[in-house]
Amino acid sequence: MATIYRLLTEDDTSAFCHKISLALSKGWALHGSPSISYDATRGVMRCAQAVIKEIDGEYHPDMKLGEQ
Numbered sequence: 001m002a003t004i005y006r007l008l009t010e011d012d013t014s015a016f017c018h019k020i021s022l023a024l025s026k027g028w029a030l031h032g033s034p035s036i037s038y039d040a041t042r043g044v045m046r047c048a049q050a051v052i053k054e055i056d057g058e059y060h061p062d063m064k065l066g067e068q
Contacts, residue, residue: 002059004068005031005052012036012045020049026068028053 008023010016024030028051035048055068 002055002057003052004055004059004063004065005050006065007048007050009046009048012047016047016049020051023051026053 006023006028008016008019010019020030031050031052037046037048038044039046053068
């Protein structure tokens with residue numbers, strides 16, 4: 001059994017909420033608090049949320065985390 005980690009990011013739109021909701025529906029769990037920051041280059045707010053998931057087997061660096 002291994003714990004895997006992802007940091008999901010997106011502009012502060014409903015797309016961010018949908019990205020998090022999709023991860024939660026696939027068994028990922030929120031890890032810590034979300035973050036928000038202003039991207040001055042693009043003039044938009046950006047959001048980030050860490051998620052974790054327990055998987056069978058061992059972690060390896062070439063696994064596609066979004067497909068777990």
